[in-house]
Amino acid sequence: MSDTAPVLTSHLPLPLLHRGKVRDVYEVDADTLLMVASDRVSAFDVVMGRPIPRKGEVLTLITAWWLSELDGRLDHHLLAVDPDEIVRRHPALASSRDGWARRAMLVRRTTPVLVECVIRGYIAGSAWKEYRTGGTLAGEPLPPGLQESSRLDPPIFSPATKAQEGHDENIPFSHVVDTLGADVANLLLRRSMEVYEFGRDRAAQAGIILADTKFEFGFDGAGRLLLIDEVMTPDSSRFWPQESYAVGRGQPSLDKQPIRDWLDSLEDWDKTPPPPELTDEVVDSASRRYMDIFQRLTGSSLDAFTLPHFGDDA
Ligand SMILES: Nc1ncnc2c1ncn2[C@@H]1O[C@H](COP(=O)(O)OP(=O)(O)OP(=O)(O)O)[C@@H](O)[C@H]1O
Ligand SMILES: [Mg+2]
Structure with missing residues (x-):
């Protein structure tokens, strides 16, 4: 049910406020932002050149899942994550939907x-x-x-x-x-x-x-x-x-270990840009890792996940 192709860099017809290592932040109106998680991945602080399919979706939907689990316990910025609801609130976003659906959060703009x-x-x-x-x-x-x-x-x-x-x-x-x-x-x-x-x-x-x-x-x-x-x-x-888990040593990371291990195995990369091109095998195993983490944490597969709703007019 992934309605989105992998995205290395999003290009939406909205003012771009910020492009981070992973997220692209757009202005929707004076009070509202669209935070789009791309499929970019960084390792050793260097952004890799190939996207990790479904990573952005995993990051966005894990955030939405936590905030719905936490709902009522504290005030947060998330207004909507369900694409239908985002379009209902901001009909102008309908035409670019394929570029952001399930990887974007509509959030209240704040002064960080x-x-x-x-x-x-x-x-x-x-x-x-x-x-x-x-x-x-x-x-x-x-x-x-x-x-x-x-x-x-x-x-x-x-x-x-x-x-x-x-x-x-x-x-x-x-x-x-x-x-x-x-x-x-x-x-x-x-x-x-x-x-x-x-x-x-x-x-x-x-x-x-x-x-x-x-x-x-x-x-x-x-x-x-x-x-x-x-x-x-x-x-x-x-x-x-x-x-x-064991004390007295570093722990393997649930998400990026295949990427780090592969990069570490290369003899001629000094961990500064430009990075080497990830192989299909590394990209696939990283993508599977992100989907596995999602399922392990939330108890639902990414495809079967029921998108939560937020706020009083949800
Ligand atoms: N509700 C919000 N209102 C205003 N700014 C927000 C809100 N939520 C997140 N932000 C800001 O949006 C930006 C998200 O960008 P992102 O995390 O991709 O990049 P970054 O933190 O600047 O750099 P890095 O690539 O190191 O993470 C952050 O600067 C964060 O502080
Ligand atoms: Mg950040």
């Missing part, structure tokens, strides 16, 4: 808070890198004796700057307080922690460890703080298979 709200329930990535050299995270001490991939109990709110270029930088909580004030900083911490704990417990039921994840928040016109962007997707989180 310029802090990435990372929650870490396990120590990995940049946090492990810093910890193993000095026992700290963003300069603040963590408990001694942690190993790579150790569980962090309680989880840690680990904010980062939203870098326009290059890598995000971990910052101490006091820095968030200084820039946004104590009230907003504490609200970001509390909301992020609640959503992560909900997600961690739900993912665990599916045999998936949600090791860490990054949330974004924004203020709407009425000054309400909304959860925005993608929510607990493989692109914004580390998903580890429970069955192969």
